[in-house]
Amino acid sequence: MDPDFLDRIQCISLTAEEKADIVVKQSHREKTLEECSLSLLGQLLTDKPYNQKAAKNLFRSVWKLGNDLKIIGVGNGVYQFRFKLESQLRWVVENGPWSFNNHLLVALRWEKGMSAQNITFPSISLWVQLWGLPFDLLNAEAAEDIGSSLGRVVSVDQTALSSDQPRFLQVHVEIPLNQPLRRRGPVVCPEGERAWVEFRYEHIDGLCFS
Structure with missing residues (x-):
């Protein structure tokens, strides 16, 4: 683009009429x-x-x-x-x-002030299954702590916890879109012991692990 044209555009100032507030009626x-x-x-x-x-x-x-x-x-x-x-x-x-x-x-x-020009989508809401945890960590508190390492926890699914023999935990997390998805991670127990948890994401075609 012509640099002189850009200079002319930058020199343009709003008139008094253009600066005047436009009041929207409440009807x-x-x-x-x-x-x-x-x-x-x-x-x-x-x-x-x-x-x-x-x-x-x-x-x-x-x-x-x-x-x-x-x-x-x-x-x-x-x-x-x-x-x-x-x-x-x-x-x-x-x-x-x-x-x-x-x-x-x-x-x-929706929130007040949103428009097609200013809206951004920083995260996606996903259900994540947590596999491989020790039996003594199969509880809602552990699910929330582990889920918070991925993003903002929305909720913990109590269905798996109420079963006779839960095999995994399930947590609903808002995960940032600007970072890769984690496949696994180390979990430190309250006593200091370390275990590995595997993350299994539901319905994630098109998201990236790298």
Whole structure:
């Protein structure tokens, strides 16, 4: 690009009219806020073109929501998923991750101020199985401690713990996308003994271990 053109662009200053606040009226705002509060913003982890209509139909089908779910493209490859009920939104979040053609869907719950221009997806929510732990570490506290080494712990699955003979722990973690997934790691017991835990991630086609 012509350097002189860039210099001219940088010299442009806003007029008084351009700096003036534009006040938005409150009509219909409550309805809009209600719709947004039951929304997820999501994006598929891919740089390749894909069939957007097919992707929308797949999510409607897999989530079994039909017309209860509105999927709106808001730009920059970001979609707004609008649900009718809080329970529907929570079910989708808790049972992910989801994918289309092996492209993982990363999603965030809507917050005020979000737009297609400023939204980022720093992490992905995954269920991680913890295998190989000593029997005396098969408890929820250990699952949370180990899960926190991977990212922010959302919850610990109590189902495996309530079984007669649990073989592994399962923890729901928000894992940063800017770091590779760990395959295993050393765990130090309260008495100082060391054991190795194997991490098995559920539904992770397209994520990187290196």
